[in-house]
Amino acid sequence: MTPNIAPKSIRDDLKNRARMLVACPDQPGIVAAVSRFLFEHGANIVQSDQYTIDPQGGMFYIRIEFDLDNLDGRREQLKSEFAKVADRFSMDWSINRAGRKKRLAIFVSKEDHALLELLWQWQAGDLEAEIAMVISNHNDLRGLVESFGIAYHHIPVTADTKAEAERRQLELVMGQVDAVVLARYMQIISPKFIEHFANRIINIHHSFLPAFVGGKPYAQAHNRGVKIIGATAHYVTEELDGGPIIEQDVQRVSHRDNVDDLKRIGRHIERIVLARAVSWHVEDRVIVHGNKTVVFN
Amino acid sequence: MTPNIAPKSIRDDLKNRARMLVACPDQPGIVAAVSRFLFEHGANIVQSDQYTIDPQGGMFYIRIEFDLDNLDGRREQLKSEFAKVADRFSMDWSINRAGRKKRLAIFVSKEDHALLELLWQWQAGDLEAEIAMVISNHNDLRGLVESFGIAYHHIPVTADTKAEAERRQLELVMGQVDAVVLARYMQIISPKFIEHFANRIINIHHSFLPAFVGGKPYAQAHNRGVKIIGATAHYVTEELDGGPIIEQDVQRVSHRDNVDDLKRIGRHIERIVLARAVSWHVEDRVIVHGNKTVVFN
Amino acid sequence: MTPNIAPKSIRDDLKNRARMLVACPDQPGIVAAVSRFLFEHGANIVQSDQYTIDPQGGMFYIRIEFDLDNLDGRREQLKSEFAKVADRFSMDWSINRAGRKKRLAIFVSKEDHALLELLWQWQAGDLEAEIAMVISNHNDLRGLVESFGIAYHHIPVTADTKAEAERRQLELVMGQVDAVVLARYMQIISPKFIEHFANRIINIHHSFLPAFVGGKPYAQAHNRGVKIIGATAHYVTEELDGGPIIEQDVQRVSHRDNVDDLKRIGRHIERIVLARAVSWHVEDRVIVHGNKTVVFN
Amino acid sequence: MTPNIAPKSIRDDLKNRARMLVACPDQPGIVAAVSRFLFEHGANIVQSDQYTIDPQGGMFYIRIEFDLDNLDGRREQLKSEFAKVADRFSMDWSINRAGRKKRLAIFVSKEDHALLELLWQWQAGDLEAEIAMVISNHNDLRGLVESFGIAYHHIPVTADTKAEAERRQLELVMGQVDAVVLARYMQIISPKFIEHFANRIINIHHSFLPAFVGGKPYAQAHNRGVKIIGATAHYVTEELDGGPIIEQDVQRVSHRDNVDDLKRIGRHIERIVLARAVSWHVEDRVIVHGNKTVVFN
Structure with missing residues (x-):
């Protein structure tokens, strides 16, 4: 998914808003694992959309917008910790800042x-x-x-x-x-x-x-x-x-x-x-x- | 164009309404000739739509709805007389009764x-x-x-x-x-x-x-x-x-x-x-x- | 929300599919709590849609479709256990069987x-x-x-x-x-x-x-x-x-x-x-x- | 209807194209009279649209686009002669040059x-x-x-x-x-x-x-x-x-x-x-x- 590239233009009102995109093979517990991870890290889910091509063995896609205090300071750590969740479900994923155009x-x-x-x-x-x-x-x-x-x-x-x-x-x-x-x-x-x-x-x-x-x-x-x-x-x-x-x-x-x-x-x-x-x-x-x-x- | 076929079902409120379709090579005077013909035969044009593909040598198409008293009794004569106008402009044409479904x-x-x-x-x-x-x-x-x-x-x-x-x-x-x-x-x-x-x-x-x-x-x-x-x-x-x-x-x-x-x-x-x-x-x-x-x- | 009423007509292919509707004041952790609850009870989320009127103090709405083995036998228990989660977040909620028309x-x-x-x-x-x-x-x-x-x-x-x-x-x-x-x-x-x-x-x-x-x-x-x-x-x-x-x-x-x-x-x-x-x-x-x-x- | 106002901007490719708008009480012979007038003055009708609110005593509206050689030189005369046709049918009318923006x-x-x-x-x-x-x-x-x-x-x-x-x-x-x-x-x-x-x-x-x-x-x-x-x-x-x-x-x-x-x-x-x-x-x-x-x- 899209890498981030400098220089940056930041929208101040969205500076703590992030967008997570996830794609992985469907299986039970994905939403639970992701949403629990976000909750335990203090994030509030503002919007989420999800789509499963076929509940039996298809691909699962989710897009979550969440707010997290001090997003800029904590994003790298958040990503390195989320990598563990992602590994478990073989996720292709990204976490982008909404405020960075x-x-x-x-x-x-x-x-x-x-x-x-x-x-x-x-x-x-x-x-x-x-x-x-x-x-x-x-x-x-x-x-x-x-x-x-x-x-x-x-x-x-x-x-x-x-x-x-x-x-x-x-x-x-x-x-x-x-x-x-x-x-x-x-x-x-x-x-x-x-x-x-x-x-x-x-x-x-x-x-x-x-x-x-x-x-x-x-x-x-x-x-x-x-x-x-x-x-x-x-x-x-x-x-x-x-x-x-x-x-x-x-x-x-x-x-x-x-x-x-x-x-x-x-x-x-x-x-x-x-x-x-x-x-x-x-x-x-x-x-x-x-x-x-x-x-x- | 569509021939008429018996048996017939007639809408009484449209029994004097006819629809004329004409296609011919475009040239000046077509609308004048057709509308004059209709006027001189006592018809009143209720609706007309017309289209010319290209004013220089293209095809000309017109659809006219008109009312004519005693349409049923006069339609055959009207058609045989219109044939002369049609010949002059090399028209492909038809006059159908709107009341006949x-x-x-x-x-x-x-x-x-x-x-x-x-x-x-x-x-x-x-x-x-x-x-x-x-x-x-x-x-x-x-x-x-x-x-x-x-x-x-x-x-x-x-x-x-x-x-x-x-x-x-x-x-x-x-x-x-x-x-x-x-x-x-x-x-x-x-x-x-x-x-x-x-x-x-x-x-x-x-x-x-x-x-x-x-x-x-x-x-x-x-x-x-x-x-x-x-x-x-x-x-x-x-x-x-x-x-x-x-x-x-x-x-x-x-x-x-x-x-x-x-x-x-x-x-x-x-x-x-x-x-x-x-x-x-x-x-x-x-x-x-x-x-x-x-x-x- | 809509009560269930007998007699029932059941679609067999959807007999283990349920639909949960939730409305409550927004606060962090709602999605995590609900999705964790479903995961721990063996349900697989098939589709979810969510909407927050305003992240600061607005209402939160979610609709989740999930599959659960033996839904019919387990629904009453599921509901009585979910009531505890619902209480915590002051939820107005329902769980309907998708298979019951x-x-x-x-x-x-x-x-x-x-x-x-x-x-x-x-x-x-x-x-x-x-x-x-x-x-x-x-x-x-x-x-x-x-x-x-x-x-x-x-x-x-x-x-x-x-x-x-x-x-x-x-x-x-x-x-x-x-x-x-x-x-x-x-x-x-x-x-x-x-x-x-x-x-x-x-x-x-x-x-x-x-x-x-x-x-x-x-x-x-x-x-x-x-x-x-x-x-x-x-x-x-x-x-x-x-x-x-x-x-x-x-x-x-x-x-x-x-x-x-x-x-x-x-x-x-x-x-x-x-x-x-x-x-x-x-x-x-x-x-x-x-x-x-x-x-x- | 819209009066013409100087200064003018003329599109050369439309310099002989005119647009006639007519509104009058409906009666038989309007289209015949207008189209005969245009034909006899050497105009070729390129497009015409017409609408009658009610064939029995309603208003009749027509918009005709026509081409006429040397439109600019002949428009005033054309208008003064059309005024006679217009009088007969109590028309509210205008003839505008399409080429004049x-x-x-x-x-x-x-x-x-x-x-x-x-x-x-x-x-x-x-x-x-x-x-x-x-x-x-x-x-x-x-x-x-x-x-x-x-x-x-x-x-x-x-x-x-x-x-x-x-x-x-x-x-x-x-x-x-x-x-x-x-x-x-x-x-x-x-x-x-x-x-x-x-x-x-x-x-x-x-x-x-x-x-x-x-x-x-x-x-x-x-x-x-x-x-x-x-x-x-x-x-x-x-x-x-x-x-x-x-x-x-x-x-x-x-x-x-x-x-x-x-x-x-x-x-x-x-x-x-x-x-x-x-x-x-x-x-x-x-x-x-x-x-x-x-x-x-």
Whole structure:
């Protein structure tokens, strides 16, 4: 699960709030063991969500928000002690501070709508994240991004320079951000890059997947005569448009809508769906299992 | 377009209401010619909807509802006179009486939900159609159908008897119904049958097409981890699940929903989508162009 | 919370599944105490949902589904032992068997759509309840109800006979049903009747409350020119249309829809919203706090 | 209907496209007369929408988009000749150039979300309007607005200065804008101001009207425990929150959402609903009749 990365931005009102994510094979006593551990360490459970794929031998997932006095001072010790509980149940787990905002790099090309929605929600305080930088293969959106006081890196990409460009991207983001958001970035990400950010690269695909995989999905949708179009936010894997889906939404269209209308309508769906997915990711609400997601929202 | 078929069921309050559908290459003066024709014959336009794919050389579609005194006595003459206007603009056209309900044959297998919705809406007066008969490859739903006073024909289908079964089906429906509704009928319809009812066989597919074409779409959807499922009503063509889409709708699902949950949720979407598509079809609101539909609703 | 009432209908596959509902003032250690109790008694938590209105001094609500071998034989003892935990935290609580379906009385007048949806979902196995009886102030729907094998009681209501009618209704339902569903029952329920079934009478109101309280809500909606209409399922309290809202849904309408169209569209919303609310109620997913509901769905 | 106001911004690709809006008592021959008139003047009807409240004596509304060569040079003559047709049918009518964008004044206070959506859609080319100016009773949003190259007028409003402030507002907008948009402007508009812009002031109300009229609608909604919240765009009349509704939309909420969550979710609905209403208004798609709207979209 997501490692923590400096530098940090701390929300004071959430400075003692932590989020625990646990995944393990289901068996009796997990909730009891975890909640007893938290109680004995003085934590108060504020919110918990839990999901078992199959009570007979399936996986068990839990997300707990708890308050703990002096969280910052005690988190390392808490984690080292929880490791014993985790061992007993073969848990994959993390404990993150809610008050420490995750850091994002946003990748864009020329279209601004998905980026703008993230910037606007961030500025309005609706997106609990730090936007550490924007990286683009074009220079078009520099002015916009810099007007928000955010660093803009222009790294052109051509067939010849692709490997070098990605090396420069990695240099910028490695150790600096928790997740990468592809806000209509029109380049394929290499397997090597993906490996560094497994389940931490969020892409917005401009169709209701798995319908209309690949290029020009609105033209495909228009050609098929669908009555509803959609957008899909998913984690990026090596399979094109095939990664775990985080969120989807749709809107009704009609025969009156041509491809340009679909694009216009679609832009609104894209920005809302991507913003939701990013919010849920940074709030530790998304757990990946296999090629699917559990979303505790 | 749909021929009229006896016997007839007439709604008295709509006995002078007609619906004109026209499709032709766009050019100036079509609306003027049609509306002038109607005015000079004493008709009053109550509702009109119109759509041009492309003002420069595209197709033009119009649906007009009009009232005409003594429609029944004057319809044949009206049609023979309109033929001259139609010729001038190379129109494909029809004039149907709104008061004469279209007759339907509903094909089902064992699942009752889509059938029941049609029966319920028909009984409630929400579906402007006559349900002439139900044909099934199983006997399970006979009691239900007959309790509504509707004829039930059990025509078993096996690999060996498929051709013969279809011959019997055609015997029952030819000249007796205006359209065929596949309300979860789990058999492939042959090209020959389709030819007899071109753009008049409505199927409900239990997914958001073109995602999840073919069998077990809910299992496919669960496997892909989608966050929204849907259903699609379309006209049946030789291409499996590939015909013109009439209507689609969707509902949100989550990681908590297993395949059975998706089926249960899906049943509700299926019956609503199919009922809407059938309603629009029998009210002459659907025009097929190429592999798409214009729906004036 | 809802008492259990004989006779019983047991789902065999859920015979060892229990549902615990707890409401109490929030304080640290509640989850730990409850989950430890369950673990030490051999129960396996399958699903849990929890909600705290305010971590500082608010109310805490939890719903836990757990499996326990030989639930039937051990439930009474489990309850008497849990009472000690409950006392410590001042809990209002219940432990219900998931396998024992709740029994419902459905009250109707002349409109059948909301009733039919419940009957259909019940027959399809989608509604986890027993429909013990239907009570109506009219005789119109007797044939329909009896065709489902369900008892139909015709109790006419006039201004003069209202008190006597309610006495007969109470005689039929007291000790026989867990909840009462008003499926478009067009009579006011008296405070005395409500008292016997506090938070156990579910009504469907044919508008998006609190808009259009009282009579003829579709006429009110048409008059106001709204672009969306809705329906609201709520628990019945003494305040007309003012009880805790369980579920609402809406649909888009337009200027083309007259009052009859709104009623027709509304019927579809009403039956879906009521069926959802009843499902959630019988699955112990709804907790009333003050004049609101917590719905764990 | 909306008068035209200089200075003008013309879209070249639509320079020969006109929009005709007609309202008159229904009678036979209206469509024939209008479409014959257009045909005889060389116009080609591209799109037409029509609505009759009641074929027996109700009002008739039609919106026609047509192309006419040299529209700019011939529009005045066309209008003077159409006046004869209009007289015959007692029409209230207008013929607007589609290529001439309507000019808007946007009134705001401190919240930026509704304003930003309009600015963003305008910049993206999705809103077919000129934003002539922004007027605010605060200075907070000056930087934002001016960064879009739009004039910002700060006119403080207090109980004492209200009349004078409105006089200054009128001075700025009279003859300069076609419509006024209240994008979360937290001041009451006086009857005198409204009179100058009858059916041309669009307000966004942050609730699903007519639920939660007046102040603090999200607090009201939270207090009532609704499961869906909404927003309403309407023309401003003297009755507070009582004017003709142009558009509404809603989103599902749950018991987990506190008043701040409702506000955050609501902001998204508000900006989408207002942007849609403004788009429809500037594209001449909205006709007011009585206290309702006909929206041809």
